[in-house]
Amino acid sequence: MVLYIVVALLALAAVAFLLGRGRALAVVGGEVARLHSLPAQHGSYLALCAAGPALLALAAWAIFSPGVETSIIKSRFAADLAGLGVPQVEAFIRDAKAIAFGGLVGFTDATKEAAAAAYRSIHTTSVVLIGSFCAALAVAGFLYGYRRIAPAFRARHVVERVVRIVLIACSVVAILTTIGIVMSLILESLLFFAEVPFFKFLFGLHWSPQSAFTGAGAEAGAVNQDIFGAIPLFVGTLLITFIAMIVAAPIGLMSAIYLSDYASKSVRAVAKPVLEILAGIPTVVYGFFAALTVAPFFRGMGESLGLDVASESAIAAGVVMGIMIIPFVSSLSDDVINAVPQSLRDGSAGLGATKSETIRKVVLPAALPGIVSAMLLAVSRAIGETMIVVMAAGLAANLSINPLEAVTTITVQIATLLVGDQEFDSAKTRAAFALGLVLFCATLALNVIALRVVKKYREQYD
Template sequence: MVTYLVFALIALFLAAYFAGRSRALTSVDGEISKLHSLPGQHGMFLALVSVVPALLALIVWSLITPGIESNIIRSSFANELGGLGVPQVEAFIRDARAIAFGGVVGFTDATKEAAAALYKTVHARSVWIIVAICAVLAIAGFFWGYGRIAPAYRARHVVERIVRVFLIACSAVAILTTIGIVLSLIFESLRFFQQVPIHKFLFGTHWSPQSAFTGAGTQQGAVDPNIFGMVPLFVGTLLITFIAMLVAAPTGLMAAIYLSDYASKPVRAVAKPILEILAGIPTVVYGFFAALTVAPFFRGLGESIGLGVASESALAAGVVMGIMIIPFVSSLSDDVINAVPQSLRDGSAGLGATKSETIRKVVLPAALPGIVSAMLLAVSRAIGETMIVVMAAGLAANLTANPLEAVTTVTVQIVTLLVGDQEFDSAKTLAAFALGLVLFCITLALNIVALRVVQKYREQYD
């Protein structure tokens, strides 16, 4: 029903546009010069006042209805849910919702079936209510806007104001989303640091959150702060990222230089799309490649020269990750190098510089801000990768700088801590937010450093 309502609003938008445009032309007998605004602007005015109020009502309904329906289920089955904890209640409501809409649940009973029937009834009523509200708003908006259309009516001003408000709202959503993410990380991390001292978390060298409540020497229910040391995770993250950048940075940059200054047009037309195909391969495919091909290759190579290489190693994960992010470096660097004015190349050639000297001493310095941005994007991509690390580097939080051993990363541990139904009051789960906050701070610091570099050299070469 909601899908049909959306299509109906789209059809109304188009119909109102043409109706408003026709109304404006009819009011001046086709002499557009007598209109304050263009016919299309009158049509857009009528389309917006007809659809926007109904669309806003639909958005508000979609945001508040799930909570209201869940509260109705919770209050109607208060006796049955009285002895359950918060995770169990949420799981019960989720299963009831799944049953109501034809989903599959692992376990069902008469209580869940009854809750699903009630949920389906409540949801159907709410759908009919929002359909009625949207219909009233759309019809009222259409007739009000249709009556306002006249030769002297300033439809253009109204349309521009509505568009301006829409653009401001989009900007506000982006800003508020960022603020919400940061605040959620901060507040949940503060709850974690109430149970685990921040210095033990930042400088601890042992990570074993699975044994958070079973540590030796701790009271029952107490948290052992000595098993939440994040140092092994960040060492593993930096080690894999470093190996990946050793592969991606020179390869991607050299490929960009070749494609932009040395390759002929036919070669570039074929090589660039093929290189960028790497960016479209799912990360799980890279994970299979690392686990089934690269890791055994490095293990066999190490055994042949007398080195002990783990079945899951930072080297295998880093190399495959570097291959994955080569397109990010090469494509962005190629675009930046091509954006360097040809006059700089011509001036360098006029002074007697060779092509390689021009690239090293003129083109690359001029393109440095963009190249730094490309490298930063590649680093961020490497830091945030999870699947390759899980399949090729493992889950062991080892504090080592040896690329031949198994390590893990921050993102892998965040996913591990938040898998399944979790209680967000335990230090084990809250540790994921603390890891995310520290990772956010490190990424922010990298962005600030890169921004300073970009600003310095942009002033020099612009």
């Protein structure tokens, strides 16, 4: 129903644009020079008047109505929910909503069915009310904007002002989102570090958060601080990323050099799209490929050489991850190499340098800022990958730099800690935020280093 309202408002905006443009031409008898603003700008103004307020009202409703509807359900069924904890109440509301919209739940009862019926009724009434309100706003806005169209009306100023406000709002949303992410990481991490000392977390050698409340002190509610050592996760992340970059960096960079300076147009037209197809393959497919093909291959090869290769190994995950990020390195490096001015190549050739010498001593140094950015993107992609590691390297937090053994990464553990219904008031779940904060700081440091490299070489070749 809400989708229909949005489509109707967008259709109204398109019709209003055409009518506004026609109205602007009609009031001056087709003499565009008599208009202060272009006919299209008058049409845009009328479209904004007709659909803008209604869309804003619909957005506000979409933000606040779920909370209001949930509050009404909780108040109506307060007696049935009395004595339940917060997770149980949230599960009850979630199941009621699922039943109301035809979803499946684990189990149901008369109370949930009644809550679902009440929620369905409240939601339907809410949708009807917001639809009627949006229709009234759209009609009123259309009539108001239509009457204001005149030769001297400054529609361009109004449209540009609205566009400027939208751009500022988008920038503010991006900034506030970043601040919100950072603050949530910091606040939850501080709560975690209040229970687990920072240095024990950062330099501990044992990671087993699933047993946080077992063993000595469990009955008293004490947290076992010795099982939150994140060194195995850091080592596993760096090991798999290192293996991935060993595969992706040389292959991707050499592919970019070949496609940009050696390949013919026909070869490039075929090879580049085929190479970039790798970027569109879902990571779960790479995970299947790693678990069913690459891992058995390395295990069989290791057995033939007398080596003990685990069924889930870092080398299998790293190699497949490297294959996955080859297009990131290749495509971006190819673009920056092609962006190097032809005059540098011609000057090097004029001095007697061969093509390979030109590439090594002129093109690659000039393109280094872009290549560094490509490598950084590849590293970030490798660090943030989860599915391949889960399926090919496992969940075991082993402290090892042996690529033939099973390891895990930070992102895999974050996903493991937060999967399912969790209460965010224990050291176990807050450990995920601490891991996220460390990962954020590491990525920030990589970006700072890359920016310094880019700035240094940009000054030499600009």
